[in-house]
Amino acid sequence: xxxxxxxxxxxxxxxxxxxxxxxxxxxxxxxxxxxxxxxxxxxxxxxxxxxxxxxxxxxxxxxxxxxxxxxxxxxxxxxxxxxxxxxxxxxxxxxxxxxxxxxxxxxxxxxxxxxxxxxxxxxxxxxxxxxxxxxxxxxxxxxxxxxxxxxxxxxxxxxxxxxxxxxxxxxxxxxxxxxxxxxxxxxxxxxxxxxxxxxxxxxxxxxxxxxxxxxxxxxxxxxxxxxxxxxxxxxxxxxxxxxxx
Amino acid sequence: xxxxxxxxxxxxxxxxxxxxxxxxxxxxxxxxxxxxxxxxxxxxxxxxxxxxxxxxxxxxxxxxxxxxxxxxxxxxxxxxxxxxxxxxxxxxxxxxxxxxxxxxxxxxxxxxxxxxxxxxxxxxxxxxxxxxxxxxxxxxxxxxxxxxxxxxxxxxxxxxxxxxxxxxxxxxxxxxxxxxxxxxxxxxxxxxxxxxxxxxxxxxxxxxxxxxxxxxxxxxxxxxxxxxxxxxxxxxxxxxxxxxx
Numbered sequence: 001x002x003x004x005x006x007x008x009x010x011x012x013x014x015x016x017x018x019x020x021x022x023x024x025x026x027x028x029x030x031x032x033x034x035x036x037x038x039x040x041x042x043x044x045x046x047x048x049x050x051x052x053x054x055x056x057x058x059x060x061x062x063x064x065x066x067x068x069x070x071x072x073x074x075x076x077x078x079x080x081x082x083x084x085x086x087x088x089x090x091x092x093x094x095x096x097x098x099x100x101x102x103x104x105x106x107x108x109x110x111x112x113x114x115x116x117x118x119x120x121x122x123x124x125x126x127x128x129x130x131x132x133x134x135x136x137x138x139x140x141x142x143x144x145x146x147x148x149x150x151x152x153x154x155x156x157x158x159x160x161x162x163x164x165x166x167x168x169x170x171x172x173x174x175x176x177x178x179x180x181x182x183x184x185x186x187x188x189x190x191x192x193x194x195x196x197x198x199x200x201x202x203x204x205x206x207x208x209x210x211x212x213x214x215x216x217x218x219x220x221x222x223x224x225x226x227x228x229x230x231x232x233x234x235x236x237x238x239x240x241x242x243x244x245x
Numbered sequence: 246x247x248x249x250x251x252x253x254x255x256x257x258x259x260x261x262x263x264x265x266x267x268x269x270x271x272x273x274x275x276x277x278x279x280x281x282x283x284x285x286x287x288x289x290x291x292x293x294x295x296x297x298x299x300x301x302x303x304x305x306x307x308x309x310x311x312x313x314x315x316x317x318x319x320x321x322x323x324x325x326x327x328x329x330x331x332x333x334x335x336x337x338x339x340x341x342x343x344x345x346x347x348x349x350x351x352x353x354x355x356x357x358x359x360x361x362x363x364x365x366x367x368x369x370x371x372x373x374x375x376x377x378x379x380x381x382x383x384x385x386x387x388x389x390x391x392x393x394x395x396x397x398x399x400x401x402x403x404x405x406x407x408x409x410x411x412x413x414x415x416x417x418x419x420x421x422x423x424x425x426x427x428x429x430x431x432x433x434x435x436x437x438x439x440x441x442x443x444x445x446x447x448x449x450x451x452x453x454x455x456x457x458x459x460x461x462x463x464x465x466x467x468x469x470x471x472x473x474x475x476x477x478x479x480x481x482x483x484x485x486x487x488x489x490x
Contacts, residue, residue, distance in 0.1 A: 081366050119323065
C-alpha cells in the first residue's frame, strides 16, 4: 500500500470547492477520488491540505492518498492528467512515508489575492482577479497589514460558526505589491480559518478605500466579532499558492 | 461626424475570427458593429487593422469607426465595456483625424506565439498557449529565425490562394525567448500574410524538433511553395500584440 503525495492546480471557477459533498458531483476532491478509484480498482480517498471555497483557485494545493497500484509516479501523473478535466492538473506525484498526511502535517500556507483597479477591463486575468475600479491607498493598506501580523485570535475574521476549535493563528507575512493597475496581496501563515483570507482582504480593501483607518485593526481583533471586520472579498481573486511541511 | 480609433483586446477562443461574415453572428467585428450601431442609432462600420483568424487572441488590436455621437471618448469606452461580452474589451478610445484608417495607415505589427513544452499541464495558460510536450532546440530555431529576417517573398508561408496581391513582406525582428517550460516567439514586421505567423512558427518548431535544418529556410523561401514550409501552428497560441502607425 503506497502513500502518494501530489501537488495540483485548479481553476476553481466551475467547482463548488475542494470538499466532496454528498449531494453533488462537482467538487475537486470528488473528481480526484472518482478518477483514482477507477485507476486503482478500489475505493480511494484523497486528503487535501485544506479545503478551498467554491470559486477559489490553486497553484499549489497538496493532497495525499493511499492505494495499491503497479503504476510508477510518472505513470500516475500521466494517467491523472489524461483523464482529469482541463481545469484540474497534477504537477507532481511522489511516494511518501506511510505516515504523511497532507492536512495534519502542513506547517504553513501561502495565499494570494489579486485585485485589479481602474476602469479598463483586464480580459485575460478576469477569471482570477477581483475587479475593483476605484483607486486604493496602498500605504494605508500596508500600515493596516502590519497590525495583523503575528499571533492573534482571528475570530473576527472567520465566517465559521461558533465552535470549540481554536481561532488563534499566526500570520508571518502580508505583502502588498503594486504593478500597474494590479494590487496583489500575499499572505503567509501557519494556517487560515474558514473565509479568513477573504475577510482579511475585504478589511484591507476598506482601509484602502478610506472607509476604515489602519489603526482600527487592533480593535477589530479584540472584538472577536465578525461584524466588526470588513466584507467577504469575492472568491475568484483568491488562490492557494503553496503549502509548507 | 467623428472618426474614433479604439484599441481592443479579445480572447479569440469562442469567435470565428475578426471579420464579419454574412452567415454568422459570431465574429469580433460583428459584435462591435452591432453594439456601435445601437449606441449611435445609425449603421456603423468598424475597420480593423487586419483580420485575425478564428481562435487567435488580441492584446492590442486597433480599429476605427465613423459616427455621430454626443458621447465623449471616455463615455464610449464605458458604454462599450458595459455591453460587450466579457471576452472582448476596449482599452482606449480616442478621436482622430477624419482620414485615419486603421488598416491602410498601419506601418507594422507585433505578433506573439506562445508554446509550452513538458508534460506538466499549464492550466492557467491553456487557453492561449500551444502545448507541445517535446523539447525544442532553441538555438537551432534562433538560427532559422535569422534567415527569415528582412524583405522576402513569403509566398511559401501563406495559405492565401493564388492572387494578384504582393506576397513580399519585411520581417524586422523575430525574438525567441525561453522562460522555464515556455518558449515565446515574437514577430515584428510591416505586415503579415494570411496564416503567415502560424506557418512561420510551425516551420521554426519543426526546426526545433530536428525535423528540418535551419539552413533549409532560404530554399523554402525561394520555392514559393506552401508545401515546402512547415505545419500551420494552432490558432490558440497566437496573439496580435500591437499595431504601429
